[in-house]
Amino acid sequence: MIHKLLQKAKKDKNISLNEMLQLIDEWNTFYNKADQAYWLVNLAERRFIFVSPSCEKICGVPPEAFYRDVEAWKKVIHPEDREKVQKRRSVLWKGSCFEDEYRIIHQQDGTVRWVLDQTFPTFDENGKLAMLSGVVTDITEIRKMREKLLLAEKVYEHVPHAVLITDENGLIQFINPAFTEITGYGAEAIGLSLDFLHSGYYNENFYKTIRKTVIEKGQWRGRLRGRRKNGEVYVQQTTITAIHDEEGRPIFYLFIFSENGETITSLKDDLKLAQEVQKRVLSKPLKTESIDIYGMYVPSEELGGDMYAWYQIDNDRYGIFLMDVMGHGVAASLICMSVRSLLNGVIRKCIYPKEVFHELNKHMRLLYHEDGRMNTYYFTAVYVMVNTKKRFIEYASAGHPPGFLFHKDGLVEELDRGCAPIGLLSYLHVETGKLDYTPGATLVLYSDGVIEEANHSVRANIEMFREKLKSFIHLESRSMIAHMNKMFKEEYQFVDDISLVVAKLH
Structure with a gap:
């Protein structure tokens, strides 16, 4: 983007450098992503003239440090990669663009991160190298x-x-x-x-x-x-x-x-053995003064495509996630495990349903659609962010059966807002929902294996399952899961994986 603005500045003589920098800053204010940082260097003066604020989140160094020291970025690069990066950057002085992936060390928390560094040379009217512009993208999770x-x-x-x-x-x-x-x-x-x-x-x-x-x-x-x-x-x-x-x-x-x-x-x-490994990565029961979460998973074959997880984001917020990969067996299990490996970081980074789904969709499209051979792989999911202090949930359902929020007074609300399945489309339009609750409410999430009854419509199966849940809703989460598990074994044929998550909201 910065490189394009520089090219425009060369063509339009009426645009001053200050005006161009103002355009960059305005663009950065509205569109800048937390995992990308943009910069611009004046080579004649050997100084940065623009660094986007997002650089601090990526590398732990505020923009002001780069304005003071043009060599500041070298200190951020991992010591083992510095020499290699410097050699590869020599193409810039020949008028070529530079693109490389390497490690950096976050200067505040000390973590090692991977970045994609893209740098573009810009020349003056005499063909002399005048400026360098670039973008640095955090690709740690992608790696x-x-x-x-x-x-x-x-x-x-x-x-x-x-x-x-x-x-x-x-x-x-x-x-x-x-x-x-x-x-x-x-x-x-x-x-x-x-x-x-x-x-x-x-x-x-x-x-x-x-x-x-x-x-x-x-x-x-x-x-x-x-x-x-x-x-x-x-x-x-x-x-x-x-x-x-x-x-x-x-x-x-x-x-x-x-x-x-x-x-x-x-x-x-x-x-x-793989089935046991898959079961072990499911989140363990979580019980605090404000929330009690318990889950159940029964695969239809040796390996399944269902997975649930939950995380305490901070003192008052919790993220609860349930997914179902298209199909089941080995292929579904591999995709399920790859999503599980990055889910913790995605939820803690994005927190809210819309951002979580956009991030997961980006990763699915990058990994399973890049070469066109795996363009049918996608998964449905439901994600709920619970705020126990303000007592509300914010949710989105990606092509997934609607969850239920059972209120203590008997009212039942469905979690029916959301978007298309994750990985199916290049861009998701996510509609989120927000529901308030009072102490004593119960949140129930489930996979579509629970409602796959051939003799009725999907809508009828959802309503029948909701009525069955009412018989157990007064129980605490562990007992409720146990009764539901018994019911599944007695009444279901397990044509698909079954997952069930119950969260008691105190």
């Missing part, structure tokens, strides 16, 4: 998510079981190295149907029966004969799982197979 995504990719690369994913038409979209090792087929398999893997031992009705089972029950397991690229026939233990969208339509089919039953048993053990 953490990249690392976790890389870890997930490495797991797929090195798992000893073949992993194959097709679209709803049966065309292959993804394979892992173990698939190539077992079958002999590599990248040439992408985009093909599964026919080339058929061994010739089964007729078309056999495969139709498998497809029908997967569509109706969501999964098929059994032993199949397959044919390698070299023509050799082998026996594989296979699990085929349908991955559905929010409306229940199958959009992907996940195949996991190995050459014998012993390895598939080992995979089951690994998935059970």
